[in-house]
Amino acid sequence: MKYALFLGCAIPIKYPGFEAATRLVCQKLGIELVDLPFSCCPPPTTMKLVHYDSWLALAARNLCLAEEAGLDVLTLCSGCVNSLKEVNDILKRSDSKRRKVNKILEDHNHHFNGTAEVTHILDVLYQDSVVERISKQKVRDLPLRIGCHYGCHYFRPPRVMYPDQLSDAGSYVPVQMDHLLSILGMEPTEYSRKFLCCGSPLGANTDADAGYAITREKLEHIHDRGIQAISVICPSCFRQFDMGQVLLSRKSKEIPKIPTFFLTQLVGLALGLSAKDVGVDVHRVKSKKLLESIDVN
Amino acid sequence: MTLKIWKYFNREDLYECYQCARCTGSCPALQVAPAIGPRETILKCLNLGHEEVAKDPRLWLCCTCNVCEDRCPQMIPISELLVALRNSAARHGNIPSRLSMAIELLAKTGRSMIAHQLDEMRAHHGLQPLPSAAVDEVQAILRKAGLDDVVEF
Numbered sequence: 374m375k376y377a378l379f380l381g382c383a384i385p386i387k388y389p390g391f392e393a394a395t396r397l398v399c400q401k402l403g404i405e406l407v408d409l410p411f412s413c414c415p416p417p418t419t420m421k422l423v424h425y426d427s428w429l430a431l432a433a434r435n436l437c438l439a440e441e442a443g444l445d446v447l448t449l450c451s452g453c454v455n456s457l458k459e460v461n462d463i464l465k466r467s468d469s470k471r472r473k474v475n476k477i478l479e480d481h482n483h484h485f486n487g488t489a490e491v492t493h494i495l496d497v498l499y500q501d502s503v504v505e506r507i508s509k510q511k512v513r514d515l516p517l518r519i520g521c522h523y524g525c526h527y528f529r530p531p532r533v534m535y536p537d538q539l540s541d542a543g544s545y546v547p548v549q550m551d552h553l554l555s556i557l558g559m560e561p562t563e564y565s566r567k568f569l570c571c572g573s574p575l576g577a578n579t580d581a582d583a584g585y586a587i588t589r590e591k592l593e594h595i596h597d598r599g600i601q602a603i604s605v606i607c608p609s610c611f612r613q614f615d616m617g618q619v620l621l622s623r624k625s626k627e628i629p630k631i632p633t634f635f636l637t638q639l640v641g642l643a644l645g646l647s648a649k650d651v652g653v654d655v656h657r658v659k660s661k662k663l664l665e666s667i668d669v670n
Numbered sequence: 671m672t673l674k675i676w677k678y679f680n681r682e683d684l685y686e687c688y689q690c691a692r693c694t695g696s697c698p699a700l701q702v703a704p705a706i707g708p709r710e711t712i713l714k715c716l717n718l719g720h721e722e723v724a725k726d727p728r729l730w731l732c733c734t735c736n737v738c739e740d741r742c743p744q745m746i747p748i749s750e751l752l753v754a755l756r757n758s759a760a761r762h763g764n765i766p767s768r769l770s771m772a773i774e775l776l777a778k779t780g781r782s783m784i785a786h787q788l789d790e791m792r793a794h795h796g797l798q799p800l801p802s803a804a805v806d807e808v809q810a811i812l813r814k815a816g817l818d819d820v821v822e823f
Contacts, residue, residue, distance in 0.1 A: 385792070385800045386783040393795035412780040412803045418734050419772050419782065422756040423765060425678065427817040434811055477814045481807050529736035530749055543745060570698045570735035578769045579703070579730050586702040587733070652795045 376447035376497070377439040377489075378406040379457065382413050383608035384449050390652020391608065391635040395449060395494060397651070398637045401644050402506050404497065406447065409438045414453040417526055418574040418609075421456065426473070432460035433474045436491075437483035445490040447497055449637075451524030451607035454493040459533045461491055493527060495606050495636060499549040507556060512645040514558025516667055519639075520600035520631075521550040521561055522591070522614070524607035525570050550636065554604060557643040565594040571605075571613040588617040596628045601663060603633040611635060619657045632660035642669055673761050675720050678754035679747070686744040687712045693738035693748060705731035708738040708748050711755070724759040730766050760820050770821050777823035780808040 384391050399406050414432060415421070421428040436457060439446045448454040464471045465487040475484055497503065528534050531545035539545055546568070551561035569591055576584020592614070595603060605611045614633040622630060634653065641651040648670060653660050664670070693708035694700060700707045706714070706728045714723045723729065732752060739748040759765065776782050780803025789799045809823070817823070 382782040385797075386781065386785050386788060389792045389795045389797050393797055396797075410801065410804050412808045413776050413782045415776055416782060419769060420776065421753055422734070423760045423769065423773050424815070424817045424820050425753065425757050427812050427815040430811050430815040431808065434807070477811055480810065480814070525733070525735035525737070530739055530747070544740065568737075570733040570737070572698070572702075572733065574735075575699050575703065575731065575733045577772070579766050583699070583703040583731070587698050590701075655794070 374403065374497075374503075375405040375407065375444060376492075377409050377411075377442055377444040379411055379414070379435065379446050379448045379453055381448065381450045381453040381608070383612070388608050388611065388635070388652075390655055391449060391611075391637065394635065394641045394646070394651035395637040397646055398641045398644060401510060402498075402503055404503070407442060407444060409442055411435050411438060414450075414456040416452045417455045417459070418452060418578065428456065429460055429463065429470060430474050430477045432456050433464060433485045434478060434481070434483055436461055436464075436489055437478060437485055439489040440486055441483070445492060447492055447494060449494050449606075450609070451493070451527035452609060454491060455526035455534065457491040461487065461489070462533055493606065495527070495549050495553070498636070498640065499553055504553070504556060507553075507640065507644070511557065511643050513643060513669070515639060515643055515669070516558055517560065517601045517663070518562045518599055519554050519559045520564050520595045520598070520603050521554065521567070522571060522603055522605050522610055523547050523550060523568070524605065524610045525568075527606060550604060550606065553636075554639065557639060559639070562598050562600050564598045564600060566591060567594075571610040572617075573609040573613040576613070577609070584613070585617050585621055588613050589621055592618065592621070592628055592631065595631060600631065602660070603631055604636055604639060605633060606636050608635075615657045630658045632656065632658045632663055634660070673754070673758040675754040675758050678757070679751045683746050683751075684712055684716055686746050688744065689713065690743060692741050692743060696737045696741050698735060698737070699731050699733050703731045704728060708752070711752070712746075712748075715751070715755075720755060720758065724755055724762060725764060727764060727766075729755060729759055729764070730769070765820075773817070773821045774823050777809060777812050777817060777821065778805070779803065780805045
């Protein structure tokens, strides 16, 4: 199993701990990662809204790098997977857009052919063969009530993200993270408005306070269910919960802070890595006491 | 320069909307900010024309979460309409300053994040320094695609 690792921007620059955890976990599970000179994806929350053709062209360049290496793309972020999957789909279907993009890329000796697939680390870990390896290599359970937050762009719009798995009504509800974490001995716990946005794009582009008001609503529901930790698969969602709780707690101390983890950090801990190895030591909302309560150091 | 937004969104789809407001009822941005909301956006496109809608700065109060489209009983690709309207707005200078700064950063560095004490931070996690992005190539691609018509870099 071999992929081109698409780090994106927020993970290698703001949350390198997620990168470290992912590399260590993949190494343990026999998933080979290749680094290519990718740029920004670019995001569905910025470039796509401002200049659609630039969004297509830059994403196409990234896809071409993977095609040229003969590899599929493994992303670690809901935004990256959204842009790259959608652009891949658009350019495979539209001759005119593909021609236009290839005209832009030809100066740099790239040509989009549509031969690379795009996936997310959650879907890679959720494959039967990998789940089997995780179960075999797991050295400890993580018995915590965990609340999963998938991040909107990971699965919406489902006609683009999971076209083969739509219900009769054309809808799609992800379950992968809940299932995977239950294999780690965690207790995935449902909460009201689980599929509500984290608030990040609204906060980043226009009004930070309004963005955090959405985060706050989610946190209230998460707290109501006695959830001890939050699991995310996107660095923007992570920031919204981690930094967000620090900022929100300056206004009100009603809700105790709940630590947030990136998925591969939790998988790493279950596979025997230390809290420092997977980089949870730098999170703003500290998890030391919580992890010590289940004998993880 | 006017953007022909119907190249990006099928105009006939607007007439499928029967104003049930399920989209607006599920809009997280509208819950916390004075956004227009998808239902009213569609109505205004029909009644006033998309060029009027593209002038409204409230157009940017959106999470891009796509729940509106998810819940639309008429299966109107609302997210595509909103993307087309914002592309048109940006072309006329209606763009939040934080967003144009983000685009400028992306165009100048090839990445969407400002690197600060990066090597030290990566070393703390046992990682090598991050190679810089192929900025020249990225910029040439963005220029040829026409980004500098909208955001200077």
